[in-house]
Amino acid sequence: MNRTVARKFGSNVNRLRIPWRQPFSNDAVPISSTSNAANLEKESEDLRYDIAIVGGGMVGLALACSLATRPLTKHLTVAIIDSNLALRRKHFIEKEVHPDPRVSTVTPATISFFKDIGAWQYVEQHRHAYFDKMQVWDYTGLGYTKYNARDANKEVLGCVVENKVLLSSLLSRLQDTDFQKKIYPSRLTSMSILPNSSSLEVDSTLSVTASFTHGRLAKLELEDGNSLYAKLVVGADGGKSRVRELAGFRTTGWNYSQNAIICTVEHAVENHCAWQRFLPAGPIALLPIGDKFSNIVWTMNPKESSEFKSMSEDDFLKALNYALDHGYGPHPTSSLLGNADIFSWLKGVVSRSANDCFEIPPKVVKLASERMAFPLSLRHANDYASNRVVLIGDAAHTVHPLAGQGVNLGFGDASTLSSVISEGIAVGTDIGEVCNRTNHPHNIYCY
Ligand SMILES: Cc1cc2nc3c(=O)[nH]c(=O)nc-3n(C[C@H](O)[C@H](O)[C@H](O)COP(=O)(O)OP(=O)(O)OC[C@H]3O[C@@H](n4cnc5c(N)ncnc54)[C@H](O)[C@@H]3O)c2cc1C
Structure with a gap:
């Protein structure tokens, strides 16, 4: 080499x-x-x-x-x-603006790491949304599953944070140390x-x-x-x-013939749950981001994504609520466990909350950011x-x-x-x- x-x-x-x-x-x-x-x-x-x-x-x-x-x-x-020009500034987060559509769901392991390196205290000064529940289902109506942090004796399953908040928190932490670093x-x-x-x-x-x-x-x-x-x-x-x-x-990988549309949306009520529904063209996720805002990550084929990106806000919201509710197929009538024959092999590993009632995600009432599309790929360095x-x-x-x-x-x-x-x-x-x-x-x- x-x-x-x-x-x-x-x-x-x-x-x-x-x-x-x-x-x-x-x-x-x-x-x-x-x-x-x-x-x-x-x-x-x-x-x-x-x-x-x-x-x-x-x-x-x-x-x-x-x-x-x-x-x-x-x-x-x-x-x-x-x-990246943002690295020139210590505080580059503008308060009171709507959440940026680029967010990350960070795991408890990441939160611990950020605490260890002294960066989580800066995240906590900005918008972030812990969540303790998650519901996953698909369009076939065959079943759903739910997770709750209490099943694992934890307080949270994760936290949704804007990428710019994570970046700015790390930068602030770095600048508050006397570490000998130079940014080029x-x-x-x-x-x-x-x-x-x-x-x-x-x-x-x-x-x-x-x-x-x-x-x-x-x-x-x-x-x-x-x-x-x-x-x-x-x-x-x-x-x-x-x-x-x-x-x-060398790398191994491929491009998925999928794009992810991301945006921030607003509800009439607060959302504290992470939702994910598998649709025929790919999953859609609705992630809480604080106040009445949620983040959307909607996977679809590239042709659809350019249509969904450019359609009117009204049409987009209709399509979104359809995809998160009864679009493409019915609501599931029972959880995975209800379909005992098909999923009996799963019984030993499902969480206590898996059988909690199926819920419909909160309706989206407003688009609160631009819509962005990202091509998706898998790439792994050998x-x-x-x-x-x-x-x-x-x-x-x-x-x-x-x-x-x-x-x-x-x-x-x-x-x-x-x-x-x-x-x-x-x-x-x-x-x-x-x-x-x-x-x-x-x-x-x-x-
Ligand atoms: C739609 C979407 C949703 C996602 N959601 C999640 C999520 O919820 N949770 C999660 O864990 N992950 C999520 N991810 C993945 C996550 O965004 C990436 O894993 C993450 O951004 C990778 O960070 P990075 O620092 O490795 O690379 P990047 O964020 O790509 O940063 C690379 C940096 O390198 C700089 N750079 C590039 N080339 C050069 C060069 N030649 N010289 C100097 N600098 C250079 C760039 O300016 C940039 O600042 C999501 C990804 C997408 C597309």
Whole structure:
């Protein structure tokens, strides 16, 4: 793998540029072309990081927060690369506006992780909606099932939070620590990693150039002309990951011939339950988001989605209420357990609440946001780590949103990776090699 990456990017090695630093810090200075070699080397030292996180989305920032919290990782130097302008501002949530249609249902495990890294307190300052009940059924009328947090002796099944609230909470948490991070407002364009000179001991006194030449640092080049070096590159740059592509990770996956229409809607009454109904073309979910608002995630074929996106609000609301009520098929008359013959094999595993009465979701009375459509796909990287590169979040695995697991898996990656890095530091491993299978045969399979 090292050789492949080196061969692929070896041609970049001679293109070392004089860097112009414009990260979010007060010390950005252009480097004079007359600087002597010693000055250049010193400036290069400023471009050396322990970790470069490519992608400051929810998962990338969660990793940064987690590293900022652990005793053995909080002193690391970290570069975060993302052109998202929101990362320039500490508070980018406008109060009193309707909920953004991009939301995530986060699990109790994610809530615990956010509490551990000190970010949940910021989420709680913004709109979020815990829910303790869920009803799932389909259009055939054959049955339904219900879940209640009390079945698992929990208070909640999860919480629905706008993505911008999750992102802003992670950013606020990060900014309230004295973690040595620098945000580069740009995009990764290329990456060079040379083979490790295995004969060379890890030597912290090696210059940046020498470390790079000996395969101890990866070199990253950004769209704005900046470049930087890092012992470990983390690809948290989403489903179309540039890091994944540059490092040559293969993927397995396919595009579903489905789009998800998402929007915020308003009811006449408050909604505290998560609802999901399986329709002929895919599931529709109605998720509480606080006050009288809910979020819709409606899966359908691409042709239908362009029609539903552009139809009048009245027609859309009619179609929506139809899909959430008796459209396409009747209400179920009994729960799964009622159909004893068909589902008898399930009896041992269903929850106590499965037999509670079937309910019709609260009627939608108003569209409260624009309608957005997202094409859906499955993509799984065949490997998550190679020499000096590791993938997390959607860069490693993009999944269908029907189970609301995508970003929860990503937060699990962030938590596991920061723990692996911390363990590596404890035993003196080069940070760039902590994810190598030989060093951590068990952890690498935990993502
Ligand atoms: C309709 C829908 C509903 C969903 N609902 C849920 C849900 O309820 N629960 C759940 O768990 N998941 C849900 N998901 C999945 C969830 O949205 C994703 O798993 C999550 O956004 C992945 O986060 P990420 O940080 O890995 O990637 P992203 O959110 O894609 O962030 C990647 C970041 O990388 C940056 N970037 C990209 N390329 C570069 C580059 N070359 N250089 C630098 N930066 C770069 C981008 O600017 C971005 O900020 C849903 C998905 C969809 C489509």
